[in-house]
Amino acid sequence: MMKNRTTVLRFWGTALAVASILLVTPAFAAGRSDARQRKPVEMPMRVQTEGMTYDEYRQRQAELGSRLAGTMPARSLGAPLRVELTTDEINGVERAPRVSGTPLQIGLVKAATPRVDITGLVTGSADGGPRRGPGALATPTGDGGYVWALAVTSSSAGALRVHIENMSLPAGAELYFYSRIGEAFGPYTGSGPNADGDFWTDTVFGIEGILQLHVAGPVTPADLQRISLSVTEVGIILPRFAGSVSPAAPAGFCGDPVCLVDASCFNPPAIPTAVDQAKDAIAKMEWAQGNFIYTCTGGLISDNNPNLDNLVLTANHCINKNNSAQNVQFYWRFRTSSCNGACPSNTGWPYKTMGSTVTVTGKKGDFTLLHLNTTPPAGSTLLGWTTTPVANTNGAMLYRISNPDFGPQVYSQHNVDTIVGTCGGWPRGGWIYSRDITGAIDGGSSGSPIMNSSAQVVGQLSGTCGSSPSDPCASGPGEANATVDGAFAFYYPTVQPFINP
Structure with a gap:
């Protein structure tokens, strides 16, 4: 009413x-x-x-997500980058006083600890080997290219995004950020959308997002050595805002x-x-x-x-x-x-x-x-x-x-x-x-x-x-x-x- x-x-x-x-x-x-x-x-x-119409947008998301999931290296989810929030951090956002004339806080930015620094890729199989840091392992793909992936997780998240710094990718290399439950964004290429190597990815809903780097074939070892990027921070939107809203008293429309x-x-x-x-x-x-x-x-x-x-x-x-x-x-x-x-x-x-x-x-x-x-x-x-x-x-x-x-x-x-x-x-x-x-x-x-x-x-x-x-x-x-x-x-x-x- x-x-x-x-x-x-x-x-x-x-x-x-x-x-x-x-x-x-x-x-x-x-x-x-x-x-x-x-x-x-x-x-x-x-x-x-x-x-694009909404139907075209959703079709693109579905096709891209399916393609990325189909080329994700085996075991790439086995050693995720985990970033968690403390109860005090969560309460600090949810219970913060609201002051007119300032934007509403809905989440926090946390440092990736340890940060992930990719300075060149090396080739290998889908099993074993390092998946991050200098000489991170790249898995071969059927088209003569290579792929590298890293899962980013937070049990405190309603949605996630990632801060990328120092990105420099050669022609044919593309970075994506997606979730296994339906959203997919990218490609981020070259030195990123701001042309300075520094940017935030799009946001995906849920407790997990996957960074995935594709290098189209044919690829030389020198091409792989020219790849660099760093994962320095993770943005976490709280479930109170990104997920189902827990009604507050008095509770109205959608918990408002x-x-x-x-x-x-x-x-x-x-x-x-x-x-x-x-x-x-x-x-x-x-x-x-x-x-x-x-x-x-x-x-x-x-x-x-x-x-x-x-x-x-x-x-x-x-x-x-x-x-x-x-x-x-x-x-x-x-x-x-x-x-x-x-x-x-x-x-x-x-x-x-x-x-x-x-x-x-x-x-x-x-x-x-x-x-x-x-x-x-x-x-x-x-x-x-x-x-x-x-x-x-x-x-x-x-x-x-x-x-x-x-x-x-x-x-x-x-x-x-x-x-x-x-x-x-x-x-x-x-x-x-x-x-x-x-x-x-x-x-x-x-x-x-x-x-x-x-x-x-x-x-x-x-x-x-x-x-x-x-x-x-x-x-x-x-x-x-x-x-x-x-x-x-x-x-x-x-x-x-x-x-x-």
Whole structure:
């Protein structure tokens, strides 16, 4: 049943203690907008046709996974790289205070101990011999090539990814990362996708992933000696987020707080048709940064630039540097198949793409535009946008689709509130203050676009402002908090050269 409850972004981490103080001590003054007055510029929502369909994506995954499993050397699973988490480490993530204005932690980055350094391969049979380190054993394949593999495991994992450094592969050599239960990614070639030998693999769900190196024949010993790579870290997403969610009290949709509502329950005519189509613009995002793995939400945005496409809008406080943007995994259309249906299973394999670069970012307005390395799914919606300011339009109705808690899409509807007090650093005009009318947001919703009824972006989520930021259901009319979005109209002059040159 739809609940007219509301939310606080029960954010995230402990890094911004000062910011958390600001959240609970709002300056109760409406303030004037500092957005410049200008003739509105806008672009409509549109649907793109490029990219693979989901069926094509799954077929590629199945074929690649089958091929890799068929050439995996015997006994390569016998000496895995094991990386485990302590109970304190797990509790540190699951019970971490959530501070508005920081991304949600969903996992940890652990050093590979000992690290795996491959400096050249030697040939041998499938039995015996070293499988890692200098002179690691390569097994011959039927086509005159060679293969090397290493299993990476963690009993604490809901999903895994691997940090590769110092990679240099000759022509014909390809590295893959896959699971025996269905996902397969690669090839990673040469010096990797960033051309510097340093990158994170895609993420596979489960407690095990397999790194597998294929060298196409014919191969000379000199070719094998030119191969080098290091496995230095493993990223582990906790089962609380990547696997089945253990409901927390109070337990609502997919273990979320009771004020969050399933986006699949809201369809026309209950919501505008364009807002319904916006579900195909939204991606949950996951990336490794420092000692943790984080999540936020982003949305595809339309542009009028003939030299730039596949742009995703999110928050500056989520992603603002290329070293993070490069390893973002995007999960498209991650939602339930029916209203309040079973939570989407990760073993159903969502459509994922990997990597991006920062096109433009700014703290004022809290925005980042990312350029995707890979085209999103065919039929994806590109959200429109408008520079018509709404921050000072009391009662303006706005809409949002987001992926809180690394889970499925939720829906929320918000009304602009020009009376509620503002928080330091988030002045009205540069930010939009609203009250949650239907549904809610939570940790991981950060960066999600907020739209008008035509699915035109007017901003993206920064966090909450109020006296009870730990309560994810207290941002409704007259309640303790307000939901706060960076205002597109405010920062449009900064993004205009890229989306509307």
